[in-house]
Structures are given as structure tokens and as C-alpha cells.
Amino acid sequence: MVNLYPVTQMKKQIPPSVHNWPAPAVLVGCGTTSQPNIITISWFGTVNSVPPMVSVSIRPSRHSFKLIQRSGEFTVNIPRLSDIKSVILAGEKSGRDTDKFRELKLTALSCPPLLTAPMIAESFLSLGCKLKKELPLGTHHIFIGEIVCAYCEEEFIRPDGSVNPSPESQFVWLDKSYWRLKPIE
Numbered sequence: 001m002v003n004l005y006p007v008t009q010m011k012k013q014i015p016p017s018v019h020n021w022p023a024p025a026v027l028v029g030c031g032t033t034s035q036p037n038i039i040t041i042s043w044f045g046t047v048n049s050v051p052p053m054v055s056v057s058i059r060p061s062r063h064s065f066k067l068i069q070r071s072g073e074f075t076v077n078i079p080r081l082s083d084i085k086s087v088i089l090a091g092e093k094s095g096r097d098t099d100k101f102r103e104l105k106l107t108a109l110s111c112p113p114l115l116t117a118p119m120i121a122e123s124f125l126s127l128g129c130k131l132k133k134e135l136p137l138g139t140h141h142i143f144i145g146e147i148v149c150a151y152c153e154e155e156f157i158r159p160d161g162s163v164n165p166s167p168e169s170q171f172v173w174l175d176k177s178y179w180r181l182k183p184i185e
Contacts, residue, residue: 025041026040027120031118038077038120077127078170083123089103
């Protein structure tokens, strides 16, 4: 049999991995406004335009996993560079043992029309999501949420109503570190 796709001498085969490209870091709100929890997620992405849907991947062992399953809701809160300490701590500590909102001095707000999942007042953009599907894949489950509402700080709303994402103040997770975004010139 002829190999139609010969491996070039320019590349060497390596073990498959999911950590070789940048991923946005977000804070996912779950629980309730009276008992709020947040988890840092870098496995987040867009999955559909109409209706708008996003996905977050979470290990079943995480405290947030059961909170999202139980309520069927979560929020995605987009942090800025000024929020990096919150992102790091929310990813290192468990909500089982720590009230992350109190420790980080964050404010949990209701996110109507969601019934329980809190948004973070200090995040410039919060997306309220209703759980549409859960896909168990192995180490993680993907939660697909329909964005049913969005709340944005007024200074980031363009005249046409769209969001100015302020990329210079956002960051990504890559190779076990956080990295700034810079425009291509």
C-alpha cells in the first residue's frame, strides 16, 4: 500500500496533547447567590451562533461539576488582566473548602432570567447560560450552555450594542502559564 500522506523529515511525531495552543481563561459562576461558587476554566469555547451556545469542560471530581448538574445553570464571566489574582486563586482552591467570593472580595449578583447561578459583579462581561447538554468524554464532561442573557459594563458596549472585547486587557492559558493578548501589527 502506498502512503498518500508521507511524513516529512521536518516534523517528529510526539504524544497527543491538548495543551499546545492558547485557551481563554474564564470564571464560571455556579451555585446560588447566597452560596456562590466560581471555578477557573480554560477549556471554554463557542459552539453555536443561533441560538448562542458555549461549552465548558469540567472534571466530575470538581465541586462546581455537581452544582452545575444540580441547577442546570452557570455563568461565564470574562476577566481582565486586573483580575488575574482572582483567576489564579479560583483555579487553585476548591469551593468545597473555601468561599472564593468572600476570599477574593467579589460580589455575587443574580443573573436574570437564571434562577440560581450567580454572575460576578466585577467582571466586565457575564454570560448567563442554561444547560442544554452534558457530554461525558473521559476525564472531563462538556457542559453546553445556551446563552440566555448577557450583562456588560457600559463602557465596553459599542454604539451598535455589540461588546468591545478589550483584547488588550484579556489573557489566555498556554503551556501552564497565563499570557497577554497583543494585536498583530
